Amino acid sequence: MPILNRAAEMQEEVAGWRRHLHQNLELNLDVVETAAVGTEKGKAFGCDEVVTGLGRTGVVGVIRGRLGNGAVIGLRADMDALPINEITGKPYASTTPNKMHACGHDGHTAMLLGAANYLAETRNFAGTVAVIFQPAEEGGGGGNEMVKDGMMERFGIERVFGMHNMPSLPVGHFAIRPGPIMAATAEFTITVKGRGGHAAMPNGTIDPIVTASQLVGALQTIVSRNADPVEALVVSVTKFHAGDAYNVIPEQAEIAGTVRTLKKEVARMAEERLQTVFASDVAAAVAGDAQVIRAMPPVMGGEDFSYMLEARPGAFIFIGNGESAGLHHPAYDFNDEAIPHGVSYWVRIAETALAA
Numbered sequence: 603m604p605i606l607n608r609a610a611e612m613q614e615e616v617a618g619w620r621r622h623l624h625q626n627l628e629l630n631l632d633v634v635e636t637a638a639v640g641t642e643k644g645k646a647f648g649c650d651e652v653v654t655g656l657g658r659t660g661v662v663g664v665i666r667g668r669l670g671n672g673a674v675i676g677l678r679a680d681m682d683a684l685p686i687n688e689i690t691g692k693p694y695a696s697t698t699p700n701k702m703h704a705c706g707h708d709g710h711t712a713m714l715l716g717a718a719n720y721l722a723e724t725r726n727f728a729g730t731v732a733v734i735f736q737p738a739e740e741g742g743g744g745g746n747e748m749v750k751d752g753m754m755e756r757f758g759i760e761r762v763f764g765m766h767n768m769p770s771l772p773v774g775h776f777a778i779r780p781g782p783i784m785a786a787t788a789e790f791t792i793t794v795k796g797r798g799g800h801a802a803m804p805n806g807t808i809d810p811i812v813t814a815s816q817l818v819g820a821l822q823t824i825v826s827r828n829a830d831p832v833e834a835l836v837v838s839v840t841k842f843h844a845g846d847a848y849n850v851i852p853e854q855a856e857i858a859g860t861v862r863t864l865k866k867e868v869a870r871m872a873e874e875r876l877q878t879v880f881a882s883d884v885a886a887a888v889a890g891d892a893q894v895i896r897a898m899p900p901v902m903g904g905e906d907f908s909y910m911l912e913a914r915p916g917a918f919i920f921i922g923n924g925e926s927a928g929l930h931h932p933a934y935d936f937n938d939e940a941i942p943h944g945v946s947y948w949v950r951i952a953e954t955a956l957a958a
C-alpha cells in the first residue's frame with residue numbers, strides 16, 4: 603500500500619496552500635489568519651463541524667465516517683511560525699522581518715488540510731476523525747491550552763496522533779520509537795540582582811555579570827554531576843542579558859534556558875507501545891517497511907504534542923524532509939515532496955484506526 607493516488611494528485615494544490623501559509627505567517631497563540639485558512643477550508647471540504655477558538659486560536663474539524671459508528675481519533679498539526687529572519691531566498695519566503703516558518707508547521711498544517719479534504723470526500727471509515735490545528739507549539743503551550751479548554755471531552759477524542767518533519771531523514775521515510783520520542787520541557791529564568799556602578803570602580807559594586815557567568819558554569823554540572831547517568835537530561839542556558847554601556851556595571855543580569863527530560867509515568871508505557879506499533883505499521887504500509895525506522899533514538903527537541911499524549915494515548919511520528927537545513931535554521935524550508943507521504947499517512951491512520 604504505497605502513497606494514495608489521490609494524495610499524489612493533490613500535491614500541487616496542497617503545496618500551494620503550504621506556500622501561502624509560509625508567506626502569511628504568525629507566531630504563538632496569535633495565529634488568527636492561519637486558523638481562518640483552516641476554518642475556511644474545513645468548511646469548504648464539507649467537514650460536519652468546524653469549531654474555532656479552542657485554546658484561543660485552535661481549530662478542530664469533525665469528519666464522520668460513512669461506515670457507521672465507531673471511535674473518535676484526533677490527528678494534530680501545529681500552525682505557528684518562529685521569530686527568525688528567513689534567508690531561503692524562495693519566491694514564497696516570508697516578507698515579515700523576524701518571522702519565519704522555520705520548523706515546517708506550514709507543511710504540517712497543509713498536509714493535515716489535504717488529509718481532511720480526502721477524508722471528507724471519501725469518509726471510508728466507521729467513527730469520527732477530529733482534525734486538530736493547534737497554535738503556539740513553539741513554547742506557548744498551545745497543546746496544553748486546547749486540552750485545558752476541554753477539547754478531548756468535547757469531541758470525545760479517544761486517541762491522538764501527531765507528526766513532525768525531520769531534516770536529513772529521506773523523503774518517503776518515517777521514524778518512530780516506542781515510549782517518549784521527544785522531551786518534556788521546562789523553561790527557567792534566573793535574575794541575578796547586584797549593585798551597579800562605574801566600571802572603573804568595581805570594588806564598590808556587586809557585579810551581576812560575574813555572578814551570572816558562574817551560575818551558567820554551575821548549571822552545566824547538573825547534568826554531568828547531579829543526574830543519574832542512565833537518565834536522559836539536558837540543561838541549556840539559551841539567554842544571557844545584562845548591561846548596555848561600555849563603562850557601567852549593570853544592576854542586574856538575567857539568564858534563561860530550558861530543562862528537558864524523558865521521564866514519564868511507566869503506567870502508560872504498555873498502551874503507548876501499542877499505539878506506536880500501530881502507527882509504525884501504518885507508516886510501513888504507506889512508505890514500505892524498509893523506509894520506517896521503528897526504534898529511532900529519542901531526540902531532545904521539545905514537542906508540545908506531549909500535552910495531548912498525556913491526556914490520551916496515541917503516537918508521534920517523524921516524516922522525512924530530505925537533505926534540508928535543520929529545524930529552526932534560517933535556511934530551512936519544508937520539502938513539498940513529502941506532502942503525498944504525509945497526507946497518505948494521515949488518511950491511512952484514520953482508515954486503519956477506524957476500520958469498519
Ligand SMILES: [Zn+2]
Pocket residue numbers: 704705740929930
Ligand atoms: Zn520548532
Ligand SMILES: [Zn+2]
Pocket residue numbers: 705706707739766
Ligand atoms: Zn516544530
